[in-house]
Amino acid sequence: MSAASWRVDIVVRAGDFRVAARMRGDAAPVVVIGPNGSGKTTLLRAIVGARAPELGRIEVGDAVLFDAKGEIALPPEARRVGYVPQGYGLFPHLTVAGNVAFGIPAAAAPSRVERRRLARDALAETGCEAIANRYPATLSGGEKQRVALARALIARPAILLLDEPLAAMDPAARRTLRASLARRLLDGGRPAIVVTHDARDVFALGAPRVYALEGGEIVQRGAPEELAASPATGFIAEFFAAGSGA
Amino acid sequence: MSAASWRVDIVVRAGDFRVAARMRGDAAPVVVIGPNGSGKTTLLRAIVGARAPELGRIEVGDAVLFDAKGEIALPPEARRVGYVPQGYGLFPHLTVAGNVAFGIPAAAAPSRVERRRLARDALAETGCEAIANRYPATLSGGEKQRVALARALIARPAILLLDEPLAAMDPAARRTLRASLARRLLDGGRPAIVVTHDARDVFALGAPRVYALEGGEIVQRGAPEELAASPATGFIAEFFAAGSGA
């Protein structure tokens, strides 16, 4: 398998809820859409290693992250999966700069000065220079989300999982960050799975493939244009209709 | 002042940040827009009573909630202000039904059966019947937000403050809840202040007046069409442009 291709084929359970997903991708970002409670977050959490699937296999590049048959389950730190959770997951005891620097791999920046510079650059990219020395408790919702995004990007993971990464952002920030994210993902040649409720994200990210999840099952997959043109469900139809300003 | 009219004229500080706002409204919902960190949440929290303004006065109907000169500062429970915070604020020790029933005023439903029926109705309106007996920790992001909304609506407050109440919802839920919210707010004749990053919310709610906040100051106010037509700032222009599908 090429370094940037990945494959997820799992059944995962959260309480009574069950998600069965078979997905694959390469360096281009993949988008997951679906109504509230359809299992998008559950799916991402299984990939990052928060929850062990009941069945199946997860591969990213040459690494097998999970294999029920082979009894393989890498711990989260060995998976090289970057994760921006829906609730941001900022460390309350670290400043914004500290949160971002937390993700810098030791190999990437051996010196303190270098690390600080990297963190500052990442914060600048998400428009957060001004809040670098503040603690998360004092941030606005959108500010928190930007910091979480900057932290995940700096870690240079093998695959990036973003759970509604722009939901709390204002329209201007949404537009610039969407563009910067698209550039980052495509330039870096690193795969990503992005969950979103906004069809404009799908197009702006240039995602070649969308998976639509409903009730824990993948109900449709394909290029965004395909799904928009012939939606398999009412939800998919509405999703793309809303995104085009209806 | 009529029972449904309100007036907010305050200066409030959060750390180094300062918001100065002069707003008024009546039974029709008022929308507040602004970039991340412009002070929208700070403003709502001052009205609900989380933070005492440095100066000014807050009136809703015949009640003075706050008056710096008169040294009046009603405690939150006396303000009859319904509040859906950006972080949902669900009680983790209560089920979804328990969370919603928490808001029912004793006068509205003296009997247990009645209270349960009211809670069930409110949950049905936000599409949450199925999760009534679950605890918040197991809910998806959109589900949490729906519950928070149902809980605030059932309390029948004198004024309703909604902080990005639809941000985590899927497009279909957004559309139905927007409509149901608009109906509720107009039918009930109760004022509301809604913070949103989505221009479609402004129009769907039928808000006659929008306040645009930037850097803690109100930079423009007027009918949504007015702001869309002649935006005072780049952000306002982008806000309405994004909402029309650009």
Add this chain to the structure above:
Amino acid sequence: MTPPQPPTARVPLLAALPMLALLALPLVALAGASSPGDIAVGARHPLFLPALWLSARTTVVTVAIIVLAGTPAAWWLATRPGRAPRIVEVLVDLPIVVPPAVMGIALLEAFGRNGLLGPALAAVGVRIPFTTPAVILAQLVVAAPFYIQGSAAAFRRIDPELILVARSLGKSAAGAFLRVVLPLALPGMIAGAALAWARALGEFGATLFFAGNFTGVTQTMPLAIYTALESDTRLAIALAVVLVGASALLLLPLRAVPALVSRRLGAPDPASPHHRSPS
């Protein structure tokens, strides 16, 4: 199928073992030092039943008072900003530092005939030293700090946003406290109450000095054990084993509650591989 577990899962138990073993060892040695026969003799000893009954009664009253009067103190310490509460907090710690016998003297200086409150108490015809209330007072002073500090720590971790929301939904400060703060702090409060109860049950020195050693009136289990020690070490050990056994039975349900409640609230996922799963 059990999901495969990461290799790190078992390290903490290994690291935890030395301390757990150290705490268990004296208890095991104690149990080993007394035969079932000794225990039967202990249970039939005339000191035993009155002392056990007195210990049970007094510690229940003590813990009830500690919870009722200590909860507001803990809330005050947890929520009041500024320097004063920090100083008060140290004051709350200090009774732990005072060696129990000295605490007995201190209580006499406070409540005794010539003590600070003595004349006032005498004027209303109340004599505290050498009575069962003195036993409770001694237990209160030595055990309350553990409850207060435990529940203050629990209160500190309540998200103020939840209180705000409860109050915006029409609950008074007291109502929000009862319906939101208390249920959320319950695990920490119960853990603190368990420590305080255990400490009250083991209280010896202050009681001995302040309340004396009167069978049925002030002779709690620790005092009975001490008295038995005077004549018969094996009897004393047997009584101690019974005390420890009875306490274990009472602590077990108490200790189950916080874990149950926390599990539901935080919902740390049992299927999550980065948490240890039962094995």
Add this chain to the structure above:
Amino acid sequence: MTPPQPPTARVPLLAALPMLALLALPLVALAGASSPGDIAVGARHPLFLPALWLSARTTVVTVAIIVLAGTPAAWWLATRPGRAPRIVEVLVDLPIVVPPAVMGIALLEAFGRNGLLGPALAAVGVRIPFTTPAVILAQLVVAAPFYIQGSAAAFRRIDPELILVARSLGKSAAGAFLRVVLPLALPGMIAGAALAWARALGEFGATLFFAGNFTGVTQTMPLAIYTALESDTRLAIALAVVLVGASALLLLPLRAVPALVSRRLGAPDPASPHHRSPS
């Protein structure tokens, strides 16, 4: 301008007062019972300095061991689901219930010449009872439960999501523990350590039995106070007042830390009218 305060702000202090007064009263009475002259005599007494120094040394070592070995135990108790940890938790409580004198016997039964580990220890030439390590061991057993339970409660309140995020950012389980769990649990851990330290400092009964009353070797402050009590009650009180005063000075900075850290993390807003503001 001070923002106007809601009328409920002062109720909790009123409710907190009875308990705080009860805890303060014996200390005040104790201080009142000893004059500066007494204290000067106490400070010059030949027992005083060796005992104070021994208490300081041993309690520091004790608390260090408790924190090092107790933290993994607390983490295990806090994160391990299932029934076993609940039972272990009760085991951790039990040393508190055992009257200290009996704990001294139990330690002799465990580590003494004829105790469980006695022969094994003798074989490697180690004798523990009646030595300074015995003092530390006695303090360990009676004080560790307070630290373990306090920090387990703190660990239980850590959001598992934060650990997951830390590990997804490349930190090992141990790394996430050190860089995320520890700093967040620090206030609770320090509060527990303060209680444990206070308890170790006041420890008397188990030390007397297990370590004996050897000046300079095992005679800690509480034992010195006990010895002084034999000939002179006022001297004993003066020594106790010095002990309490010294402890207060050491506890004050310790107690300031948790409040500072919590304030930063939770950022409960000092301007918020539904929190009490300093007045």
Add this chain to the structure above:
Amino acid sequence: GSTESGPEPLRVFAASSLTDAFGEMAVAFERLHPETEVVLVFAGSQVLRAQIERGAPADVFASADPGQMKALQRAGLVAEPQLLAGNELVVIVPPSNPAGIERFGDLVRAERLVLGSPGVPVGSYAREILRRAEAGGPPGFAEAVLGRVVSQESNVRQLRAKVEMGEADAAIVYRTDAATAPVRAVAVPAGANVRARYLIGVVKGTRKTEAAGRWVGFAASSQGRDLLSRHGFITDSPADFVANDNAGARHE
């Protein structure tokens, strides 16, 4: 003295009530035998006994309670113990003497009397005295006095502290305890008094048998007896002690 360097010291385990007397005796002994360092360990006799039973490094044991000594002797842990000294009981009252107790018979006037628990020697002795006083005097005396008891205490320290603090109007303690504390002593009639016996013995298995023997000998020497009697102990005629044996024997 420090035990950290030099040869092993002589460890003398002694009942708490010997604290002051043995403290002085150690100074005198070390002056006489500079090669021997003495370490004194004070605790209740029953604590010391439990420690010696469990291997405490004691060389000499001095007990205030013959029962504890005999138990160790029976267990083969102490060689033939000797009589160290005797102690008498006295009534103590606060300096202000609120109940106006001037004579032993005034004990009935005490509103608050504290006695040792029946289980501890000082408590048994006190009850024995009351019994004897009644036998030789007014009927119902013992019962009347016992009716005034507000607390039973586990050791002499506690009895004395309560009188010192004015918490009790009177207590019955050892004469030696009355000597040091700010209290007034009221004598017990000679016919009613009992004598407590302090026994001293060398612990078996000690490597310091010689030094231990020297300590016991020093305590019995005229210098040692002088010192003890200055602290209120009775060192005159050993024969007097036999009569009270049963009081101590209850604790074996």
